Amino acid sequence: MTERTGAVFDLGYKPYEGQRLGRSGAIRTIIKDGFRRVLGLRRKARKKVYPWSLVAIAFLPAAVFVGLAFFIGDFIPEADSPFGGHAEYIALTGAIVLLFVALAAPELLIPDREEGVLAVYSSRPITAWDYILARAGSLFAVVAAFVLVPNLLMYIGFAALDSRGLASALVGNVDDLLKIVAAMLAYIVGYGAPALLIATYATRTGPAAGTFLALMFGSAAFAEAFQRIDFVGARFGTLLALIQHPEVVRDWVFDQRPTSAPTAAGFEPWASAVVILLIAGLAALLMHRRYRSEL
Amino acid sequence: MAAVAFTATDLGHAYGDVVALHHMNLEVPPGRVGLVGANGAGKTTFIKILLGILEPTVGSVSVLGTDPAVDLVAVRNRIGYMPEGDCLPLAQSAADFVSYAAELAGIPPSEARQRASDILTMVGLHEERFRYLGDFSTGMKQRAMLAQAIVHDPEIVLLDEPTAGLDPAGREEMLELIGRLGSFGINVLVSSHVLPDIERTCDWVVMLDGGQVLRNGPLSSLIETDVVEFEVVSDADAVAAELHRLGGIVEIQGNVLILSADGRDPFILARDALAATGAPLRRMGARSTTLEDIFLGEAPSND
Numbered sequence: 001m002t003e004r005t006g007a008v009f010d011l012g013y014k015p016y017e018g019q020r021l022g023r024s025g026a027i028r029t030i031i032k033d034g035f036r037r038v039l040g041l042r043r044k045a046r047k048k049v050y051p052w053s054l055v056a057i058a059f060l061p062a063a064v065f066v067g068l069a070f071f072i073g074d075f076i077p078e079a080d081s082p083f084g085g086h087a088e089y090i091a092l093t094g095a096i097v098l099l100f101v102a103l104a105a106p107e108l109l110i111p112d113r114e115e116g117v118l119a120v121y122s123s124r125p126i127t128a129w130d131y132i133l134a135r136a137g138s139l140f141a142v143v144a145a146f147v148l149v150p151n152l153l154m155y156i157g158f159a160a161l162d163s164r165g166l167a168s169a170l171v172g173n174v175d176d177l178l179k180i181v182a183a184m185l186a187y188i189v190g191y192g193a194p195a196l197l198i199a200t201y202a203t204r205t206g207p208a209a210g211t212f213l214a215l216m217f218g219s220a221a222f223a224e225a226f227q228r229i230d231f232v233g234a235r236f237g238t239l240l241a242l243i244q245h246p247e248v249v250r251d252w253v254f255d256q257r258p259t260s261a262p263t264a265a266g267f268e269p270w271a272s273a274v275v276i277l278l279i280a281g282l283a284a285l286l287m288h289r290r291y292r293s294e295l
Numbered sequence: 296m297a298a299v300a301f302t303a304t305d306l307g308h309a310y311g312d313v314v315a316l317h318h319m320n321l322e323v324p325p326g327r328v329g330l331v332g333a334n335g336a337g338k339t340t341f342i343k344i345l346l347g348i349l350e351p352t353v354g355s356v357s358v359l360g361t362d363p364a365v366d367l368v369a370v371r372n373r374i375g376y377m378p379e380g381d382c383l384p385l386a387q388s389a390a391d392f393v394s395y396a397a398e399l400a401g402i403p404p405s406e407a408r409q410r411a412s413d414i415l416t417m418v419g420l421h422e423e424r425f426r427y428l429g430d431f432s433t434g435m436k437q438r439a440m441l442a443q444a445i446v447h448d449p450e451i452v453l454l455d456e457p458t459a460g461l462d463p464a465g466r467e468e469m470l471e472l473i474g475r476l477g478s479f480g481i482n483v484l485v486s487s488h489v490l491p492d493i494e495r496t497c498d499w500v501v502m503l504d505g506g507q508v509l510r511n512g513p514l515s516s517l518i519e520t521d522v523v524e525f526e527v528v529s530d531a532d533a534v535a536a537e538l539h540r541l542g543g544i545v546e547i548q549g550n551v552l553i554l555s556a557d558g559r560d561p562f563i564l565a566r567d568a569l570a571a572t573g574a575p576l577r578r579m580g581a582r583s584t585t586l587e588d589i590f591l592g593e594a595p596s597n598d
Contacts, residue, residue: 002549012417013414013417013475013478013479014413015479016402016406016410016447016448018403018406019402019403019406020366020400020401020402021401021402021403022372022401023368025398025399025401025402025403026398026399026400026401029398029399030399033395042328042387043386044386047386111384111386112384115381115382115383115384115385116380116383116566117382117383118298118379118382119376119378119380119382120376120382120396120399120443121399122346122347122348122371122376123346123371123374123375123376123444123453124371124396124399124400124447125368125371125372125400125401126368126371126399127367127368132512138569159304161450202571215404291534293347295348
């Protein structure tokens with residue numbers, strides 16, 4: 001006879017008497033869930049391919065570039081780098097940001113709505129604004145990592161190669177850091193806000209991503225057409241170049257000469273920053289209007 | 296615990312020109328409450344107002360003493376909700392999602408995972424907890440939805456048509472689970488148009504029709520009548536004659552007598568008639584009606 005070594009007990013229902021983190025805990029949870037979604041973590045393998053490919057594209061050149069730089073004597077970063085300096089590298093990562101947010105924004109918003117999960121959020125200690133800002137926060141944080149980390153790698157790499165010494169160069173080039181952050185914000189808000197707005201009203205992720213990319217590229221073509229039209233006020237049409245506004249701001253903060261449609265039409269670079277902020281504000285209001293009816 | 300679970304004061308809500316709720320006044324105690332009415336009676340609208348998703352066009356509500364229009368987060372801190380339709384992310388496992396639902400209520404991650412596991416076991420999904428929700432049957436999805444609604448130990452859980460789409464066996468299991476919630480210290484508001492489900496699970500009933508309150512009270516007082524039904528082994532005619540003599544109104548169906556007493560206690564009349572005739576009694580009790588009878592008899596929309 002087998003000796004009895006254990007027993008199974010039905011413990012039934014146990015009330016929860018532990019710590020509750022409240023509204024801030026709920027918001028942190030949504031942000032954390034957003035990271036997982038946009039990077040495909042805890043999801044099926046196919047969900048990981050696209051985001052991690054873009055991560056590799058964003059990070060590898062900087063890593064290779066800094067690595068090579070250590071082996072090249074008399075290295076002059078801006079001149080010897082195949083990617084130029086920070087402004088050029090941000091242009092590269094900016095294109096990756098565009099592709100990333102195209103799919104990440106729908107992935108963040110559409111499944112919750114289409115699968116009815118918003119009903120669960122409506123019985124948790126959050127408001128519609130909390131949900132929107134937490135979802136936007138997770139997108140923006142991941143995108144910030146796309147832009148910041150490779151540039152920080154370069155920043156530190158450049159400083160390590162600097163004849164003044166690492167510490168002096170880090171302090172002396174701190175302006176570059178601020179410029180990187182300003183340009184990064186322009187890309188995040190300039191591309192993220194329209195992507196989130198489209199995802200707010202779309203029902204499927206693929207078409208939402210396609211619509212966003214078509215809007216961004218189409219807006220540039222539209223703006224260039226306005227540039228060629230000769231009638232009063234036509235130049236304001238160049239401000240529709242949604243894809244170009246972050247580039248204008250990037251060139252502005254890095255003291256480079258912008259070549260975009262709005263600049264060619266005579267607008268100062270700050271106009272692009274204003275357009276980015278206006279679109280972000282409008283997107284936030286429309287998103288809230290949409291989500292308030294379900295949350 | 297508040298002495299009143301929900302109140303509605305002159306509550307009205309309209310979707311454009313369509314009036315969903317019309318000057319509702321309610322006071323509902325804690326416990327297991329059934330919200331019944333035909334489709335379109337205003338049940339889901341009322342639930343969405345309690346959750347703070349919709350704002351009243353006129354009037355106000357309170358949940359455990361708090362108005363969601365005034366302090367939304369305070370109400371949502373104490374509430375759970377199982378919607379009528381799906382609310383499950385199909386690409387996630389049950390354990391991941393229910394744990395996430397617990398974290399959303401502010402429960403720290405490690406405790407949320409443990410709690411999700413316990414609750415999924417309780418609703419009968421222990422073996423399936425690591426399967427993707429997209430692979431679940433309708434009955435399993437309903438149980439997962441119930442799990443997310445109670446995983447954070449809410450004070451009140453709102454269940455909107457919890458047996459919708461279930462086969463008879465699944466419906467039995469769901470009703471049994473809902474019946475147990477009261478013993479866990481969780482107040483329950485069950486919305487359903489399946490009236491027998493409410494009779495089985497609730498002890499208080501709010502009956503809506505056309506956005507108005509038709510009845511609001513304890514289930515027992517709604518379904519019990521002032522009619523006594525009793526069965527004798529023999530001599531039914533003699534008992535009936537004696538009841539007539541005592542002033543009762545009697546209907547005979549074989550050996551079963553259905554007695555009303557026009558304001559007097561019919562049990563006393565029945566006792567006296569049985570004593571006078573010496574007829575042996577087989578069974579006796581207050582005759583009850585059903586929610587369905589009440590609803591069909593009283594709802595203006597059924598006219």
